[in-house]
Amino acid sequence: MSSASNTLISVLYHCPCNGATQSPGGLDTGVRVNSEGEEAVVPNASSNSELEAQLKLPLQPNSELLVLRASAIENLYYCDDCSELRCSRCVIEEPAGYHCPNCLFDVPTASVRSEKNCCARNCFQCPVCTHMLSVVETDTETRPFSFACSVCYWDSREIGWEFEKATGISPQIEAIKASDQQAKEYTSLLEYWRTVYRISATSAPTSTLGGHSVGGALKSRFGLSSGLAGNSASTAVIPPYQAAGYMDTDHTRVSQRMNIENVDTVPPLSADLTSIEPQRIRLHMKLARRCRSCHHILIKPESKAQATRFKIQLMAANFLPTITLPNRLSPKTPVLLPEMPLRVGKTVPLVLRFANPLYSEMRVTVAACAPEQDSHVEVVAQQFVLAPFTELWEYDEDEDEDSDGSSSGERSAGRQRGIVDRQGNRVAIQLNLTPKAVIDNLTVPLFVTCTHQDDMDMDTDAPASAPAGGDSSRRTVTNKFWVYISLGPTVQ
Amino acid sequence: METPYSTYIKAEFIETDTGNKVSRRSLISGSQNIVLGGKTIVHPKCTIRGDLRRAGPTHQASVLIGRFCSLGPYSVLRPPHKSYKGVFSYYPLKIGDHVDIGENSIIEAASIGSYVVIGKNCIIGRFAIIKDCCLIEDGAVVAPNTVVPPFSVVAAGPPAKIVSHLPESIQEVFEARSKDNYAKF
Numbered sequence: 075m076s077s078a079s080n081t082l083i084s085v086l087y088h089c090p091c092n093g094a095t096q097s098p099g100g101l102d103t104g105v106r107v108n109s110e111g112e113e114a115v116v117p118n119a120s121s122n123s124e125l126e127a128q129l130k131l132p133l134q135p136n137s138e139l140l141v142l143r144a145s146a147i148e149n150l151y152y153c154d155d156c157s158e159l160r161c162s163r164c165v166i167e168e169p170a171g172y173h174c175p176n177c178l179f180d181v182p183t184a185s186v187r188s189e190k191n192c193c194a195r196n197c198f199q200c201p202v203c204t205h206m207l208s209v210v211e212t213d214t215e216t217r218p219f220s221f222a223c224s225v226c227y228w229d230s231r232e233i234g235w236e237f238e239k240a241t242g243i244s245p246q247i248e249a250i251k252a253s254d255q256q257a258k259e260y261t262s263l264l265e266y267w268r269t270v271y272r273i274s275a276t277s278a279p280t281s282t283l284g285g286h287s288v289g290g291a292l293k294s295r296f297g298l299s300s301g302l303a304g305n306s307a308s309t310a311v312i313p314p315y316q317a318a319g320y321m322d323t324d325h326t327r328v329s330q331r332m333n334i335e336n337v338d339t340v341p342p343l344s345a346d347l348t349s350i351e352p353q354r355i356r357l358h359m360k361l362a363r364r365c366r367s368c369h370h371i372l373i374k375p376e377s378k379a380q381a382t383r384f385k386i387q388l389m390a391a392n393f394l395p396t397i398t399l400p401n402r403l404s405p406k407t408p409v410l411l412p413e414m415p416l417r418v419g420k421t422v423p424l425v426l427r428f429a430n431p432l433y434s435e436m437r438v439t440v441a442a443c444a445p446e447q448d449s450h451v452e453v454v455a456q457q458f459v460l461a462p463f464t465e466l467w468e469y470d471e472d473e474d475e476d477s478d479g480s481s482s483g484e485r486s487a488g489r490q491r492g493i494v495d496r497q498g499n500r501v502a503i504q505l506n507l508t509p510k511a512v513i514d515n516l517t518v519p520l521f522v523t524c525t526h527q528d529d530m531d532m533d534t535d536a537p538a539s540a541p542a543g544g545d546s547s548r549r550t551v552t553n554k555f556w557v558y559i560s561l562g563p564t565v566q
Numbered sequence: 567m568e569t570p571y572s573t574y575i576k577a578e579f580i581e582t583d584t585g586n587k588v589s590r591r592s593l594i595s596g597s598q599n600i601v602l603g604g605k606t607i608v609h610p611k612c613t614i615r616g617d618l619r620r621a622g623p624t625h626q627a628s629v630l631i632g633r634f635c636s637l638g639p640y641s642v643l644r645p646p647h648k649s650y651k652g653v654f655s656y657y658p659l660k661i662g663d664h665v666d667i668g669e670n671s672i673i674e675a676a677s678i679g680s681y682v683v684i685g686k687n688c689i690i691g692r693f694a695i696i697k698d699c700c701l702i703e704d705g706a707v708v709a710p711n712t713v714v715p716p717f718s719v720v721a722a723g724p725p726a727k728i729v730s731h732l733p734e735s736i737q738e739v740f741e742a743r744s745k746d747n748y749a750k751f
Contacts, residue, residue, distance in 0.1 A: 149733045162733075175715040175728070178697070205709050205725040224691070225709045225725045358715060373734050382681075382698040382716045382737060389735040 086144035088556040089161035150390035151372045153365040170362035173379030192354035196243040201350035395428045421508045430460035430499040439523040455492025455503040463499040509564040518559045603633035613642045632663035634744040640670045646692040664744040681740040
């Protein structure tokens, strides 16, 4: 059953980076995200309200920037060296392998350069609909194979491409294109200038233009200004260029094109599709991502094109609590999602579920922003503890649901006020939400602080700020971030 | 925003010992050629054509489906067929684990990898190969013989093109989603 989840309801995590311009840690607005290990002091209720008063929203909920800066937790990464959230804008991407999206063939990096980022095998794009072309057998006796598109039924015979063998198309195409004078001339020109550059670079490295002697005929043909050929410090004698076959003798047309001042009109795309050739399919990259500030690798994919595993995968969902809005806690309990659309002035209980992905206990503090004109949120349970994640919880789920379903309405003495449900590593808390204005998309900002003990005994070079008490092998990690919960429109 | 619980009438679904829940109102032909991995849900009015199989040694599965899959209502799963050198034959349709097929979609692919989500009203052409961790959006028409590389989002059509890429964590997201789906069914 496909999920018919309401796309208006979402929980977005805000990354406090400044995008490509500045690495995180240098914040100018909002709350400073502290990355060093803090003392695990649990603030009591009174100081939490002070904290609430001091909180400053990094972004207004209705701001358009929210789309850029905040995203769902699946798209976010986490650097465990810096102990900070990272979004896709504050990571450095680098290629980790190239492959063709059609044949899924891994292309070695050297071939990428020489084949101009295209697949060298039989992968071509249809010029009409850009679908992949496949080699089909045709009825003609000589040259029985050709390219055909299965979507628009374009056939390469329309441009005269017919092949004798089904495999090894590339050399056959080369043979067909060999008669193209202009293309051959272009490649030979390129080769000439490459050799010239290579020789001049090795022989005269200090001169700015790499002085080389330019053939007199060449110079006059292309109307080169004397500035380029001014350096007459020619060390190696390079023979002037000889045209391989194509010579454009129309000097006026060439000099016109070289001296174009303004381009006012653009010629329309020719509708003559019979002359368009299929292009090769461009290669796709596999990306490896690094933290911008400490260059720690966050994502490292496996080099094989088909593998979907990762050697290193540091996702935010594995370190930070996942916040969701549960529909109901068990089949027997009532629906928890408030009635949509929300009504102004009516206080509804909003239930949020926090799930702890770590193997150690996590203390979470939730603070709502100061009341503003859109809505008023009262956080009933301001701090709570999340139990660690154990794989065993997945097998015990059926038993837990039966036992917790009955007591969701009652609060026993041992339970904390505001906690609706506790199942394994997940806790559902209740917030009271009162919309105050009619707006298109009500967004509730919440400031979440989570603290946990990280026992890593391999860290001999621990950060300078030693944790208060405890062994030196454990460090306390605190993460603070803003969460924006969008709930859809409000009506009167 | 979490998946809601959905209930079904007990008598309407057959539950096998491996945990598959097959609707009695689904149209399954050739059930001896269909292999369902455990904990797969087949919704009502879903058509699975196991009878279209290659002529040959009789014991040959024509539709192989993995675990925690969900085949939406009114969807059609057909093995692809080809006429090669004058011989007409059907090829097996292989579907991986954790695949969610939306309602009213027609699947004639050669193989679908694991952790794939296919939207509603999609048409997957013959011999398409969909690799792991892909998302096919609603209404996409995937042309025959296309290869959809991993982590791609394919939309629109025909022919459906790759519009964006999925984040690396999408495998866990889809896995959790399909397990959640099954648990709440």
